[in-house]
Amino acid sequence: MYLCVVEKEDRIKGFAQLGALMRALGRAEQWKDFSWGVTEEEYLKLEELVQRQSVYNGWFTPANVRRSLLAQGEWLYEDRLAKWLESTPYAQQVRTVALIMAGNIPLVGFHDFLCVLLSGHSVVCKLSSDDKTLLPALANHLMEFTPELKEKIVFTTGRISEMHAVIATGSNNSTLYFQQYFGKYPHIFRHNRxxxxxxxxxxxxxxxxxxxxxxxxxxxxxxxxxxxxxxxxxxxxxxxxxxxxxxxxxxxxxxxxxxxxxxxxxxxxxxxxxxxxxxxxxxxxxxxxxxxxxxxxxxxxxxxxxxxxxxxxxxxxxxxxxHGYVPFGKAQAPQLTDYADGVDVLAWLADL
Incomplete structure (x- = not known):
């Protein structure tokens, strides 16, 4: 139990460090010291990757990429993560959770990635061809901040075969395929909304x-x-x-x-x-x-x-x-507890 507590705290600290880096990139700040956990050369490579996203995907303008980095980086303060997770049990038995990610907006699958790892599980991410470079680059730094995660994170654009559970996001047509191929596993399937x-x-x-x-x-x-x-x-x-x-x-x-x-x-x-x-x-x-x-x-x-x-x-x-609903201007500013489709992913992971 003690080791689980320490591991959980280490993962929270790793994501908090990643958050500082994401917020800096989101604000287009100039590198000044090692407080973001990366060297100047590493930071400039990430900056270049942000700028290059629009070459890979014309929808991913630098402004939109920075917006996503900043919005999700705001989740990753150590105290916010600890409070969010305080009532969630850390996994005693590690499961491998496959994430089949959409690619409609930058880093759209990041919240699921965060949930799985901070629940104590391992993750296999099948990336969309429209968004296949940014999350792996960030994850490389996350694994430097928290070396224990190096054996817990896998990225692929190919077929996924070894898993215990699946979270898949796609179109209404995609959910038919999800059901056919992954329906036998515990799953969350998301369709068009x-x-x-x-x-x-x-x-x-x-x-x-x-x-x-x-x-x-x-x-x-x-x-x-x-x-x-x-x-x-x-x-x-x-x-x-x-x-x-x-x-x-x-x-x-x-x-x-x-x-x-x-x-x-x-x-x-x-x-x-x-x-x-x-x-x-x-x-x-x-x-x-x-x-x-x-x-x-x-x-x-x-x-x-x-x-x-x-x-x-x-x-x-x-x-x-x-009025009386989500305030105007906040639709694309979800909080940690704003789970897609209203399904509490942390609670679902706790039952695996």
Whole structure:
């Protein structure tokens, strides 16, 4: 038991050191000393890797990579990790947990990676081809901070064969394959989800600008990005357009701009009514999921109608933002306890 306590504390300290490094990279700080646990040469190599992500994946701009590094680095303070883990038993019997990671936004599988290792287990990560360099680079430094982890972390882009449990994230179609190949193991399978905003008409200009961040952060590629707005009858959409104007540069990203042009052309050819402000398309429909560069919306006449919509679609909704829900601007700022799909991964790991 004593050895488990020491090992847990060492892993927490290792992640806390990694957090300092991630926050520095997220803020684009200049190397000044060894307080981040790396030499100047090592730090510059990581900086170069951050800049190079957009070559591997056009969606992974330096700004988006830094945003992810900073947001997840904020989890990794020693006291925050210790408090989060205080009621979670450390594994007495080590299991190998396979993580099949998505690649829609930078480091999207980091929270699962963190949960598995801080529960005392080993991890095998099957990386997405869209995000296959950043986490291994960070993990190399984590293993330097905590050498015991060198035998606990494996990365692969190939087939996974030896495991005791699986956490897999993918599309609705992918979950059929997950079930076929990994259904015999204890598992968490995640499918497509999206997020909604419930407006009541009293939102300030600042809150509408923050809603813009919920929509456009990571170009809208995350399950925590808002794709549908519920608006009270009489809400003036010009207020929304005015509030999000500061995000107009998003259309200058080639991949986003291509999506905007394509969906505008397709929907207009099919005679759909669209509202357009030259960088995002609005379509009135009750459909939850919208194409990239488009936001769906519909009106409600009574708050109970909005509540009913959220309840009806709860299995496909990741986050609800609005007054009385997650604050505007915080959809892509989850805390340690904000588990994807509402499944407590730490509790699940404790039962393996």
């Amino acid at each position: 999206s997020s909604v905003a419930v407006l009541d008409g009293t939102e300030t200009k600042e809150e509408l600008a923050a809603l813009g961040d919920d929509i456009f952060s990571y170009f809208g590629l995350g399950c925590r990005n808002v794709t549908h707005m519920l608006l009270p009858v009489g809400f003036e959409l010009s207020r929304f357009f005015e509030g999000i104007f500061s995000f107009s540069d998003v259309v200058f990203n080639k991949k986003y701009g291509n999506n905007y042009d394509y969906h505008k052309a397709i929907f207009l050819l099919n005679k759909h009514n669209l509202l357009d402000n030259n960088f995002v398309l609005l379509r009135e429909t009750e459909e939850l999921f919208s194409p990239l560069s488009m936001v769906h919306y519909h009106f409600y006449s009574d708050p109970s109608e909005a509540e009913e919509y959220v309840f009806t679609h709860e299995k496909d909704i990741q986050v609800v933002v609005g």
